[in-house]
Amino acid sequence: MSGGVGESVRRPDGPAKVRGEFCYAGDLTAEGMLIGATLRSPHPHARITRIDTRAARALPGVLAVLTADDVPGDLHFGLTLRDEPVLADGVVRYAGEPVAVVAAVDAATARRATQAIEVGYEPLPAVTDPELARDGTPLHPDGNVYRHVSYGCGDPDARGVVTVENTYRIGMQDPAFLAPEAGLAQPTADGGVQLEVATQWLHSDQKQIGWATGLPPEKVHVQLGGVGGAFGGREDVTLQVHACLLALATGRPVKMEYTREESFLAHRQRHPGTIWLRHSADADGKLISVEGRVLLDGGAYASTSPVVITNTVTLLQGPYRVDNGRFEGWSVRTNNPSCGAMRGFGVPQAAFAHEAQLDALAAALGLEPLEIRLRNALQRGDVATYGQRFDAPTPVREVIEGLQAIPLPEGIPRKAPGGVGRSAEGGEIRRGIGYAVTIKNLAFSEGHVDESTAEVSLCDGHATVHTACAEVGQGFVTVAEQVARTVLGASTVEVTQPDTLIASAGSTSASRQTMASGTAVHRACLAVRDRLLDRVARAHGLDAAELTVADGVVCAAGKPLTTVAEAAPGQIFRATEHFQHPDTYALGSPEARMYVGYGFSAQRAVVDVDVELGLVSVVQVASCQDVGAVINPTQLLGQIEGGIVQGMGLALMEAVVVRDGLITNPDFQDYLIPTIVDAPEVVSTYVTDPQPGMPHGWKGVGEPPLCTAVPVVAAAVRAATGLPLPSVPIKPEHIALGLGTAPTVSWTTPRPADPARAAQVVVDEEPRDALGTMAEEGAAPARH
Amino acid sequence: MSDQDEFVTFSLTVDGTPREVTARWSESLLTVLRDRLGVRGPKTGCAHGRCGACAVRADLGDGDPHVLCSCLVPAATAAGGSVQTIASIGGPDGELSDVQEAFLAEGAVQCGICTAGFVTAATELLETNPEPTRTEIEEALYGNLCRCTGYGRIVAAVETAARTRREQKSPVPLTTRELAASLRTGPEEAR
């Protein structure tokens, strides 16, 4: 039947979007609506000596001014550690921290009211260096280390003939979704509150609103407002709680919408970090040992820092077999902007570093970049450094071979490096070709329950699908429709707007929603189909086991009997089904199962570099990705292209510049994201080795392209320039002035692994349980 | 109260309908459209002229309508002028225009917050240049940011729309009549 799984079905919300009629959270209005605004700290670290709201309250048109004293419930929220005040609590710990919120009749009055609030600050020293923060005076009662992880496997002191080490730096990337945060809160008749908001995770918002308002979950209704991109940046609460508090305080609908500048200040960024790696290999390039150390700057509050750090540390091995290693990492609190989830969740940092190391090893040994990767490629059955066996298809070799089959671009370059930034006559242009291969864990990890629930009904061939899965642009609505067409033979499908009237779908993150919510929808569709077939069987006196649905037709023993649309006129069939991945456990647990699954990706980048101006043009990125199954070829390509360009942004231009705790470029004038001129041609191919336990063998695809694009673009620029380039973003001055330290290459005396220390994972330190929301979704973190 | 806060009243034609507006001097055309007139097709991505989500086609009184960032235009300078938002773009009988159709077919829409701006800019491009090269497409659209698609599908959509238009070779009204009427007649249109 047309419109099913495997076809390039168009987005059901597409027509409204191309007409400009789709309602985003920023478009919401309500009768009698007030506008909310936020007063933020101008200091990265300060004690609040007083707050005087009298002048603000006295302004005509101002209906509420709230500070920490006005929060009726628990002042603290957060995705993991609950260490962040809803409104500043005596101390501000980052520039931009909300201090007070107001509701007024219009935006100008609300803004004026925030300016009329008098706040006395006693500035404190801002600790902005994560290394100093790690060992320094606590900036918060919970201390400065969000999480420290440390483990080893095999004999970390084993050596091959060559050993390569270097320190790599990754800058702070902003998700920069194009629609700033927005939401509309309204008091409900039962004394509760309803919020329509652009979010990634409705139930997490609901829970955190409940904490601050003191309301039970059944009095906090969260509905998805239209979302203009997310990329992890909407996983944490920003204005959700404030809008609800203001609506409850005023008894009126309150709309909040951030400016672009506020958006930079308010949401979580990608963790900037420093990674030291030492790889040792034998003369054939086979990895003998890997040692790594990571320091991530988590900023002022925890968000997901305790989870991100294990992703970075454990995946330092890359998609390669590593029997001997030693790994350690910290995510720490500073007075910089808070960091949290962003597409890739700690892995782009690891990937940038390990791929630079592989290239350095290959260069030292005179091997081709892909050859050294093939020689070390993980295979099914191998065991990760953290003890988990790769027990599902592990097509690393296959994605590399798939990449090799893509021809190089031909012809002369169409444009000079630099895009719109090019302002001078250039110098010599050199072409470079680079390669990268990555591993990305898919779905929630380390005991954070990964689940979803779907309600599906069918009547006269029309299916309705309801989940709490946030559509943020990725195209889940299309996938849900395709599944309903394929399984149920539905002729029309409506995917209703997600809300908290159904159980949690978890976050739209971690490349997980096709796997979690898609599978829940698939199960509910199967149950509905069986109910329909039972009814048809009874009506026709047949055995239901003989009935099937194909292309919208009910068949008995393969012969058409009736259509799905006409099979049971006027009757409704309905099912609600749940899906949950098998349990995962914290790093170091005896179960040795941190991750649900993985996606692998190989890319090749071709760049032209103006070596004098330091400008780069990415000509082409070729990609071969392990995708399980192709559910919607056009949407899949959209994920690959979008991820590659976002990764290229981190590699070449995107950096939130933080000076003394202040963001100096919180706008699109100075924070540059790739434009259409910067975007390369993308050639995308796939390996489809079905993921066990998943309908159609599907798996998540959204993050791997970004994870690989960061190292691949850097590798190509290195190839063009011969420079080491150990930091991203690679800035023009890095190229033009040759900044950056090259890896240290030493020829070492081989020292085979001590068999007595063979292949067991030793965690040096008890892993700290991940606390708070994600764990409370049902996890029982392992304790030893 | 500063001058910026003083109110002015003026008239403006929006999507063919004459409207009366009272707004602060300092307000942008985008704010007037969205917050005062409830015209929500143009979107706010940055409010400082760097993303194109707010793009509209406007005649600011000089008889030369073109696509601009409505967040950068002080609303009062549009007094007496005429603005065509995404709501003015469409095919005959309420169908989608060929550009809109191509955006859907090629997967150029994900979250869609940039889409109205891209469709507006691409529509103008194809009216002035029915056979744009890839470089010309980039030149016409580099003021529009998209964070989701990586632009590949957007380029494909514009190329597809141009190709379909050439293949149909008929001067069908590709936008509303009103929009078509505002076109300068060039050799392509005269064909």
Ligand code: FES
């Ligand atoms: S909102 Fe006008 S250019 Fe961004």
Ligand code: FES
């Ligand atoms: S589709 Fe989301 S910004 Fe373009």
